[in-house]
Amino acid sequence: MSALGLARLLLRRDLALAWRQRGQVLLAIAFFVLTASLFPFAIGPDPNLLARLAPGILWVAALFAMVLSMERTFQADFEDGSLEQMVLAGLPLPILSLTKALVHWLSSGLLVTLASPVVALTFSLPPQLYLTLLASLALGSLSLSLLGTIAAALTLGARRGALLVPLIILPLSVPVLILGVMAVQAEALALSATPHLLLMGAFFLLLLPVASFATPAALRQALD
Amino acid sequence: MHFLANPGRFVRIADRVLPWVSALAVVLVAVGLYAGLVIVPADYQQGDTVRIMYVHVPAAWMAMFVYASLAAAAASGLIWRHPLGFVIAQSAAPIGAAFTFLALVTGSLWGKPMWGTWWVWDGRLTSVLILFFLYLGLMALVEAFDDPKRGQKAAAVLALVGVVILPIIKFSVDWWATLHQPASIMRLDGQTTIHASQLWPVLVMALGFTAYYIAVLLVRVKQQVLASRLRSLQLAAADA
Numbered sequence: 001m002s003a004l005g006l007a008r009l010l011l012r013r014d015l016a017l018a019w020r021q022r023g024q025v026l027l028a029i030a031f032f033v034l035t036a037s038l039f040p041f042a043i044g045p046d047p048n049l050l051a052r053l054a055p056g057i058l059w060v061a062a063l064f065a066m067v068l069s070m071e072r073t074f075q076a077d078f079e080d081g082s083l084e085q086m087v088l089a090g091l092p093l094p095i096l097s098l099t100k101a102l103v104h105w106l107s108s109g110l111l112v113t114l115a116s117p118v119v120a121l122t123f124s125l126p127p128q129l130y131l132t133l134l135a136s137l138a139l140g141s142l143s144l145s146l147l148g149t150i151a152a153a154l155t156l157g158a159r160r161g162a163l164l165v166p167l168i169i170l171p172l173s174v175p176v177l178i179l180g181v182m183a184v185q186a187e188a189l190a191l192s193a194t195p196h197l198l199l200m201g202a203f204f205l206l207l208l209p210v211a212s213f214a215t216p217a218a219l220r221q222a223l224d
Numbered sequence: 225m226h227f228l229a230n231p232g233r234f235v236r237i238a239d240r241v242l243p244w245v246s247a248l249a250v251v252l253v254a255v256g257l258y259a260g261l262v263i264v265p266a267d268y269q270q271g272d273t274v275r276i277m278y279v280h281v282p283a284a285w286m287a288m289f290v291y292a293s294l295a296a297a298a299a300s301g302l303i304w305r306h307p308l309g310f311v312i313a314q315s316a317a318p319i320g321a322a323f324t325f326l327a328l329v330t331g332s333l334w335g336k337p338m339w340g341t342w343w344v345w346d347g348r349l350t351s352v353l354i355l356f357f358l359y360l361g362l363m364a365l366v367e368a369f370d371d372p373k374r375g376q377k378a379a380a381v382l383a384l385v386g387v388v389i390l391p392i393i394k395f396s397v398d399w400w401a402t403l404h405q406p407a408s409i410m411r412l413d414g415q416t417t418i419h420a421s422q423l424w425p426v427l428v429m430a431l432g433f434t435a436y437y438i439a440v441l442l443v444r445v446k447q448q449v450l451a452s453r454l455r456s457l458q459l460a461a462a463d464a
Binding site: 158167172174206214221222 | 360364365375380
C-alpha cells in the first residue's frame with residue numbers, strides 16, 4: 001500500500017479513536033473554558049478591562065488546553081507496540097508525524113478555536129474582532145500542534161514526561177502567542193491584522209520541514 | 225575532528241591544554257575587569273554604571289556563542305555519530321545557562337538605574353529569557369531517561385530545533401525597537417559606534433569568558449568520559 005494510503009488509514013483510525021474517547025476531548029475544551037473564566041475572578045469583572053485583555057487570556061488558555069493533550073500523541077501507540085508495527089508496515093516516519101499532528105489539531109486546536117467565540121462573548125469582546133480571533137487561533141494552533149508532536153516524540157519513554165512537555169513547548173510557542181495576540185489587538189485598533197496573520201502562516205510553513213525532520217529523528221531514537 | 229574522536233586521546237590532549245586555557249582565562253578576565261572597572265573613564269551620562277557593560281555584553285555574547293557551539297556539537301553527534309558530540313553538547317548546557325543568567329541579572333541591575341525598571345517585556349530581554357528556558361529544557365530532557373544515551377540524543381534534536389532563537393535574539397533590537405539599545409559593535413553596516421577605549425576591555429573580557437568556557441567544558445567532558453568508562457568497567461566486573 002502506498003504511503004499516502006497508509007496515512008489515510010492512520011488518520012481514519014486515530015479520528016475514530018478520538019471520537020470514541022470524546023469525553024477526553026471535551027475535557028480539554030472544559031479546561032479551556034475554565035482557565036479563561038478564572039481571569040474575571042482574578043482581575044475583577046470590569047467589562048472594558050476584560051475586553052482589552054480578552055485576546056491574551058483566550059490565547060494563554062488555548063495554549064494550556066492544547067499542551068495538556070500533547071503528551072499523549074504517541075504514548076498509547078508506543079506502549080502497545082502499534083507505533084513499531086506502523087513503521088514496519090512501511091509508513092514513512094515524516095508522514096506519520098504530520099498525520100499525528102493533524103489529528104492532534106483536529107481534536108484539540110480546532111475545537112478550542114470553535115469554542116473561543118462563546119468565551120469571548122462573556123469577555124464582551126467587540127463582535128467585529130471575532131473573525132480575526134478565529135483566524136489567529138486556527139492558524140496558531142496548527143503551529144502549536146506541530147511543536148507538540150516534536151515535544152511528544154522527544155519525551156517518549158521519559159520519566160516525568162507530563163512536566164517536560166510544557167517546559168519544552170512553552171518557550172518555543174512564544175512567537176505564535178505574540179503574533180496571535182497582536183493580530184487581534186491590531187484589528188481592535190482599526191489597523192490591519194493581515195501582516196500578523198501572514199507572519200503566523202510563515203512560521204507554520206517554517207515549522208513544517210523542521211517538524212518533519214525533528215519528530216522522526218526523535219521517534220527513531222525511541223524505537224531503537 | 226576525527227582526530228579527537230577517540231575519547232582516550234581527547235582526555236590526554238585535554239589534560240595538556242587545560243592548564244594553559246585556565247591560566248589564559250584568569251589573566252584575560254583580570255585584565256579586562258581592571259580595564260573596565262578602573263582604567264576606562266566613567267560615562268558622561270551614565271556615570272559608573274556603564275561599567276556593568278564590561279560583564280553584561282560579553283556574558284550575553286557567550287550565552288549565544290555557547291548555544292551555537294552546543295548545537296554544532298549536537299549536529300556532529302547526530303550526523304557523523306561523533307562519539308563526543310553528545311557529551312560536549314550535554315556538558316555545555318549548564319555553562320550556557322549560567323552565562324545567560326549572568327547576562328539577564330547584570331542587564332537587570334543596569335536597567336534599574338538607566339531605564340528606571342528591573343525588567344521590561346522588550347524583544348531582546350524576552351528572547352534571551354526564552355534562551356534561558358531552552359537551556360533548562362535541554363538539561364531536564366537529558367536527565368529524564370533511564371538510558372543516558374537516549375536522553376543525550378533527544379536533547380540533541382531539541383538543540384537543533386532551538387537554533388531558530390539565535391537570529392531572533394540578534395535581530396530582536398531591530399525588529400522590536402523598545403528599550404534595549406540596538407547593536408553598537410557587530411553592526412550590518414560595519415560601523416562600530418563604540419569608542420576604541422571602551423571597546424578593547426569588552427573584547428578582552430569576551431576572550432577571557434571564551435577561555436573560561438573552554439576550560440570548564442574540557443573539565444566537564446573529561447569527567448563524563450571517565451564516568452562512562454567507570455560505568456562500563458563496573459558492568460564488566462559485574463558480568464565476570
